[in-house]
Amino acid sequence: ALFMSLHLNCAFCCLNLEDFALAVESCDKVLSIDERNVKALFRRATALGGLREFERAFEDLASATRLDPDNSELAKLQTRLLKQQKQLERRERNIYKRLFT
Numbered sequence: 001a002l003f004m005s006l007h008l009n010c011a012f013c014c015l016n017l018e019d020f021a022l023a024v025e026s027c028d029k030v031l032s033i034d035e036r037n038v039k040a041l042f043r044r045a046t047a048l049g050g051l052r053e054f055e056r057a058f059e060d061l062a063s064a065t066r067l068d069p070d071n072s073e074l075a076k077l078q079t080r081l082l083k084q085q086k087q088l089e090r091r092e093r094n095i096y097k098r099l100f101t
Contacts, residue, residue, distance in 0.1 A: 023047035
């Protein structure tokens with residue numbers, strides 16, 4: 001239990017420092033012991049969003065939502081990540097348009 005708490009806290013700190021790769025690693029360690037840990041899935045999804053790995057983030061959110069369907073924070077994160085993904089896609093389309101015009 002201490003190991004998991006330490007790594008969840010490490011992931012939280014890494015998210016605040018925007019060290020998303022290390023946050024993912026910490027969450028992976030927790031999930032290797034308890035694959036049903038909603039907090040680790042939530043934090044890893046947040047970190048994956050920061051790394052722009054949206055599909056993996058949505059997979060984690062789907063898993064977490066199956067485990068805790070009433071968790072409103074999961075729905076909020078999904079909405080935020082969808083918005084970020086669309087903004088990124090829009091930005092990339094505009095860049096490509098300018099390259100080829």
